[in-house]
Amino acid sequence: MSSITIRVANESDIDELVLLMRAYCDSSDEPHVAKPSSESLLTLCRTIVENPKDEGVYLVARQSINDNHRVMIGFASLFWTWTFLPYPGRQALINDLYVTPAVRGLGVAGSLIRACEDQARQRGDIRSIIWQTALENVSAQKVYERLGIIPSKCVDYEINLLK
Numbered sequence: 001m002s003s004i005t006i007r008v009a010n011e012s013d014i015d016e017l018v019l020l021m022r023a024y025c026d027s028s029d030e031p032h033v034a035k036p037s038s039e040s041l042l043t044l045c046r047t048i049v050e051n052p053k054d055e056g057v058y059l060v061a062r063q064s065i066n067d068n069h070r071v072m073i074g075f076a077s078l079f080w081t082w083t084f085l086p087y088p089g090r091q092a093l094i095n096d097l098y099v100t101p102a103v104r105g106l107g108v109a110g111s112l113i114r115a116c117e118d119q120a121r122q123r124g125d126i127r128s129i130i131w132q133t134a135l136e137n138v139s140a141q142k143v144y145e146r147l148g149i150i151p152s153k154c155v156d157y158e159i160n161l162l163k
């Protein structure tokens with residue numbers, strides 16, 4: 001983990017971030033993971049990176065491969081939203097988490113989650129961070145349990161407006 005760093009994505013990260021998002025979408029055979037165009041992923045990344053105060057941030061992990069180059073190996077998205085329960089105020093949502101297969105099992109996902117927590121704390125107005133994972137995604141659940149994060153008792157519902 002020593003050669004791995006995590007920070008908030010900026011303009012210079014967008015092209016590589018889109019490639020990782022592409023890899024995430026293409027690697028998943030879960031029916032809920034759509035196959036968006038790279039153009040739509042680019043638009044999403046730009047919107048977030050250009051509006052960190054209102055929209056959220058991407059956390060990106062990079063690993064040194066030599067003195068001059070650090071390759072992107074993972075990312076997490078942290079979006080700002082609102083809630084009124086249990087207290088009215090800001091809430092953060094982790095909507096995506098991905099680590100490239102070659103570096104899995106090294107704790108990168110755990111570090112990305114902790115980096116999300118740091119970002120949310122730094123904002124000063126976030127009361128909680130929420131996210132979901134598929135019931136069958138046991139490897140993701142192990143990451144969260146290892147960090148001591150307990151699953152909530154909520155059941156997720158969705159109205160898919162694209163259908």
Ligand SMILES: CC(C)(COP(=O)(O)OP(=O)(O)OC[C@H]1O[C@@H](n2cnc3c(N)ncnc32)[C@H](O)[C@@H]1OP(=O)(O)O)[C@@H](O)C(=O)NCCC(=O)NCCS
Nearest residue numbers: 097098099104105106107108109110133139140142143146
């Ligand atoms: C789920 C995912 C993000 C996990 O990424 P990761 O970087 O491999 O996760 P971590 O390394 O933090 O933890 C994964 C494994 O490493 C172990 N690990 C974590 N830190 C470790 C450490 N310091 N030393 C040894 N092992 C460690 C974990 O216990 C876990 O091991 P296990 O599954 O064999 O029990 C990754 O597999 C992925 O991108 N999957 C596809 C996308 C996805 O499912 N995203 C989540 C959607 S909610």
